[in-house]
Every structure is written in structure tokens, then in C-alpha cells.
Amino acid sequence: MSTLKPALTTTLSLALLALLSACSTTPDDSQIVGLEPSQSDDATVEEAAEDETPTSVEEEFGSEYVYTDDLTVRLTNLERRVSGEWDMPEDTPYVYFDIQFENGTGSPVDLSYLSVYCQIGEEGRTAEDVWTDDTGSGFTSTVMDGRTATAGYGCELPEDESYLQVELTLSDWEDLDDYMRETVYFVGDIA
Template sequence: MSQYTQQPQFPQAPTPAAQARNGLGTAALILGIIGALSGLIPFFFWLAGILGVIALIMGLAGRGRAKRGGATNKGVALAGAILGLISLIMSVVGAVILFKAVDDAVKDIDKATSGSSASKEPGDGSAKGSGKDKGKNQGKGGSAGSDTSKDAETLEAGDSAVYDDKLTVTMSAPEAYTPGEYAIGHTKGNKAYKVTVVIDNAGKEKFDAALVTAEARAGKDGVKAEQIFDEEVGEVFTGTVMPGKKATAVYAFDTPADAENLVVEISPDFFHDASQWELKL
């Protein structure tokens, strides 16, 4: 009998295959989708950029793992890398759009600020009160277009309010007006006066005249003077006044019979201060 007994041989179980590691590719695809969607909103350009970088790196790493046989989602990883690249591009575009919008907003604010204040330019003496005011202004050392009455004096008939952006508003002397039979805004027993307002855009930017408003007060107590509307007066400024062009509108106001003065206030828009004219009736 042999000293060593031969042991029986048993078949060995097959070695289980290594589990596929698809996490990188899947994560790259998810981050790429989120990054691309974020890139559609310019404000989130920073998020699209961060996710795009991560998705691109993970997608390329996942594709390399799939090539080595460690993953089975090569296509998913490639899609994630592509979406990551798209997210990066959209991030750059979004940043450009956002920064340009901010820059335009700053320029608009600067433009609005530069055109907000007005200086007084006396009339040429052709309108009531203009010659008197001109002499008064010259006596103070002022000149046309100077900033001599920005805070104190109210303009008179024929004077112009000249804004920093070279927008000029001029008002004529008041003229007695007889409202029509179907006029709106006129009270029986009151008097009516009309004025002509001219807007001269001597600046470099177009002016939206549709925002111009007019209000008036009459008499020593400053009673509100209603604007009169009929077939001859009551028109308003409309449209756009291009650089170098003018626009004209005629306003009529209802005043108490004993009123001796009419204060008319013209507000060009939200970016220009209102200017007032005190007119002698």
C-alpha cells in the first residue's frame, strides 16, 4: 500500500467576472445635462461652467475606463463629456451676455443722470416776460445755457430749460383761448389759456416724447388748472424725437377768472427733472 493516499480532484468553480464600474460615465451624463440646462439662463453661467468642467473630466475618465474593460457605458460617458463641453461654451456665452447687459444698464444710468438737471436759457425777447428775465440773468453774470437758476428761479414765457444732454424745452407766452362747445376740462365762468411747448433734441440720442407730461396751477393759491381737450387743443407729444429734430404740442388750461398767473410744469420723462414756467396772464 502506498505511503501517500491520492486525494480526489474536484472541479473548481469559475471566477466571477468583475462588476462593471459605470459610475463615472453616468455621473458625467447627469452633470452635463444639468450644466447645459443652466447655461440656458445667462445668470447661471458660473454654474454651467463648474458643472461643465466636472462633466467633461468625468466623461473622459469614464470613456477611458470603458476602453480598458472596466465599464460598459462608453456611449454614456462620451455623451456626458460632450454635454460638459457644451456647458462650458454656454457658460462663456452667458457670461458675455450678462456682462454686456450690465454694461448697457450702467451706460443707461449714466445717460439718465447726465440728462437729469436743467439750466435756464432766457428767451430772445419775442415772448412776454423774456426780455425782462434776460436782463435779470445777465445782471447776475449768467449766459445762455449756464446753470444760474437751476435751484431758485422759475422760468418765464419764452425761456428754455436746457438739460445736460442738450434736450431743450421752450414754452411760449400764454394766449387767451375760447374752448369749443364740446370741450373737456373747461368750467363755465373760468378763463382758458393756451401755450405752445417746443422740444428741441440737440443731443446725440433719440428722445421718447411719449413720456412727456404737463401740469398747471393758477392764481395766488396755486389751484390746479385742468387741461382742456377739444378739436383744437389737448394734443400730446408722441413718438420719438431724433437728434437734431424738434416736436411741438399745444396745451390749454382752465383757470379761475381772477387768476393773474399760470404755473406750467413740463416733465420730459423719468430721467429728466421737471421744469416750471410762471406765466403772467
């Protein structure tokens, strides 16, 4: 066994030396492969980015947003109010607004899966919902193609605050893929 070990070590050393010397030789011209630069250009990258639906959009009060399927949403009739004795919560300063959807999609759109959240002030504090006869229960059904649907909402807005952010997210749980449109943020100051 002691004579086998030096012979094996010598054989392995020679094989390793042959391998290293074969790898260190310079390849001839037939072995060099030229690499082409990538075929994508800036226009292709920009086009792909434009085709992607944004996950959120910010709009100023008084404007509207049109989703990629031609559903239009507006926030209108923003007005400061104070809730009454039978409202919840009562005697609370709040801002009233209408959310309006105009359906140009070519098919019905279920609005009952709309989520509405308000943030107020520079620190972005979550505002409490205000329930009155005018605010009702929001959207509870479908708007047909070519029709418009409007619902009133109210969010707490103390008299010393003016900045309001209204977040709207509309999901379509009727489709198997659980389609969710981009979130729209309507923002601005309330006089």
C-alpha cells in the first residue's frame, strides 16, 4: 500500500498539471465566439412600462380618473358639515362628498366591492366615517353600461384641519381572477 500511494499521488499531479497547461493556452480564432449586444432598446422597455396598469393614481379634487376599461370615477360636491343628533357620530364636523361612477366598459360593473378610506391633516390620521341620511350605505349594487351611479359619503374633518385624502379601491370579486382596479387617491384642501 505504501508504494501505491506515491504512484497515485504522482499520477494525479501529472494529470492536474496537464489539465492546467491545456487550460492556459490561448485559443485560436476558430474557438472565439463573438457575443452580440442585447436586442432590447429603451423604446421596448418604455412600451412595456406603459402597458402595465398602475397600482395607484393620485388625482386632485375636481378631476376625474378613467380606468383602462373606460370606467370613470369622480369625487364631487365636497362640503363641510356638522352631523346632527341622529347621526353617527353626532355633533361631529365632517366633510360630505359624492362618489360618482360612469360606466363605459361595455358590461355591468358591481360597485358593492368599493372600499373608501379617508386620511386627514398633514400627519395623515385615519378619519372616522360619518353616517347620516345623506351618506347612506354607499354603493350596494351594479351600474349598467352607459349609466352613472352616485353615492354620498362622509368623513370626520375637524374645523382646524383642511387637508383630505380619499382612497378608493374597487374590486371585482365576480371574476375568478379577483380583478382589482388600481387604487385612486383624491387629494386636496377643503375650505
